[in-house]
Amino acid sequence: MASETKTWRATVLTLFPEMFPGPLGVSLAGRALAAGLWALETRDIRDSATDRHRSVDDTPAGGGPGMVLRADVLAAAVDAAGVAPDRPRLLMSPRGRPLTQSRVMELAAGPGPLVVCGRFEGVDQRVIEARGLEEISVGDYVLSGGEIAAMALLDACVRLLPGVMGSAESGSDESFSDCLLEYPQYTRPQAFEGQSIPEILISGDHAKVAAWRLAEAEALTKVRRPDLWAVRSSQKRPKNTTDG
CATH class of the missing domain: 3.40.1280.10 (SPOUT methyltransferase, trefoil knot domain)
Incomplete structure (x- = not known):
């Protein structure tokens, strides 16, 4: 039971x-x-x-x-x-x-x-x-x-409790996930006061969209939260190895 x-x-x-x-x-x-x-x-x-x-x-x-x-x-x-x-x-x-x-x-x-x-x-x-x-x-x-x-x-x-947010993925891809700030978000209208949604986001190429979002998140984090970026960089840094 x-x-x-x-x-x-x-x-x-x-x-x-x-x-x-x-x-x-x-x-x-x-x-x-x-x-x-x-x-x-x-x-x-x-x-x-x-x-x-x-x-x-x-x-x-x-x-x-x-x-x-x-x-x-x-x-x-x-x-x-x-x-x-x-x-x-x-x-x-x-x-x-x-x-x-x-x-x-x-x-x-x-x-x-x-x-x-x-x-x-x-x-x-x-x-x-x-x-x-x-x-x-x-x-x-x-x-x-x-x-x-x-x-x-x-x-x-x-907001993280089961059933609270509409999608279980909503809390897994936002600011502070993996020591990164969230990438910029866009929605309709496609053109607003002379600015358009980045073409890559409406390209339908999911791999390129993911790469763009990661690059934008990294750039924002470097500028706005160097403390977070330092932690992320230390986590990604490969360990020193020596030849045997």
Whole structure:
């Protein structure tokens, strides 16, 4: 008897649960959510506060501006979520490791993450360590909180789930596949404001089209993302050999 496939599930801890599903409730992600291809649970961190004011933050130890999310409150919120041990525990943070397509693919292939949305000046380091939170950044900039970053992460994951995109090949030939940016795309009309679709794309020669797309992707990557190109070049470089 075949084992039952579990629904990919995202659990989000936030101080603003009303922000969800937001953009995740429309388009591909929204249709998939309505169809039960994935599930979203949003939990209010303030529900784990213990005082009548539902306080979740306090001043930074050692002084400084802003407030810090308390370790005891956030730990209680994580514990109350009751996520299984095999589910990743993520903290959206500008100091985290940059989110990559390879990490997105790993997350999409798993059971689904618990995502903590930070606020204020940050989160008490002790809860990050005690609850094993993996810090993830969506870019070298600072947002008001982790909610928008969490939406970006979840959207990137959901589109890779089986049945979400119209074609299973849609996610295999796009930016960051094989350390390349995606090649330029064209569609009708054939002529637009004096510019035409490259003739090779309407030639019907699939081999030449594939070669053109690869060349364009490589050229774009060299110029716009030399960091990616360096990784790709190192992967393609043949190993040194010596004559025996």
